[in-house]
Amino acid sequence: MTSSAFSSLPLSPxxxxxxxxxxxxxxxxxxxxxxxxILALRDLIAQAKTGSGKTAAFGLGILQKLNPAxxxxxxxxxxxxxxxxxxxxxxxxxLARMTENVKVVVLCGGTPMRPQIASLEFGAHIVVxxxxxxxxxxxxxxxxxSKVQTLVLDEADRMVDMGFYEDMASIxxxxxxxxxxxxxxxxxxxxxxxxxxxxxxxxxxxxxxxQH
Ligand code: ADP
Ligand code: MG
Numbered sequence: 001m002t003s004s005a006f007s008s009l010p011l012s013p014x015x016x017x018x019x020x021x022x023x024x025x026x027x028x029x030x031x032x033x034x035x036x037x038i039l040a041l042r043d044l045i046a047q048a049k050t051g052s053g054k055t056a057a058f059g060l061g062i063l064q065k066l067n068p069a070x071x072x073x074x075x076x077x078x079x080x081x082x083x084x085x086x087x088x089x090x091x092x093x094x095l096a097r098m099t100e101n102v103k104v105v106v107l108c109g110g111t112p113m114r115p116q117i118a119s120l121e122f123g124a125h126i127v128v129x130x131x132x133x134x135x136x137x138x139x140x141x142x143x144x145x146s147k148v149q150t151l152v153l154d155e156a157d158r159m160v161d162m163g164f165y166e167d168m169a170s171i172x173x174x175x176x177x178x179x180x181x182x183x184x185x186x187x188x189x190x191x192x193x194x195x196x197x198x199x200x201x202x203x204x205x206x207x208x209x210x211q212h
Contacts, residue, residue: 019056
């Protein structure tokens, strides 16, 4: 039986205090199953439904090893849509609000490049975005992913369905080989198995049926 208290995890006191202040008293099922391997720096494939609390699972994985004094992109989250990227970025900002200035930048299409480039130049710790726009920035050399320690593929099955496989592959190849890769998906089709075989190492696989 695993404990459902966040305090049973090796998280910093600042993160634990913040979770408490957000009213996150107990882990959801996906968090209880995924956080121990995530915090042990394992690669992970997690299958769970919408609304199960996936963002905090990978968010805490990014934040517990993030160094705010180092102005480099240390976490990258790829999402299928702009709406999802905005939601993830907001949740990450909430999770990080008690810790030192953690800067989260959203890179999605349909908005001008200039302000995005300015935000990146100012110094970002975490980038959340859609594959097309992330690739655009890489091509223009306005984005440096060479320091990424945690790579997250959120709603990976939807990204594959939307035809982003090749873009995802190009972006992943711009990240360091030595990194942690976390993949979240509602379903587990062959394409997702292919992603994991190509881009992940010895991944822990978990599946959560119920919501909580
Ligand atoms: P998913 O990505 O799995 O669809 P989210 O990460 O967006 O789900 O989380 C769904 C909602 O649950 C969000 O409003 C989030 O703030 C809330 N939430 C996440 N984890 C917890 C928790 N441990 N306790 C209470 N609320 C939580
Ligand atoms: Mg989500």
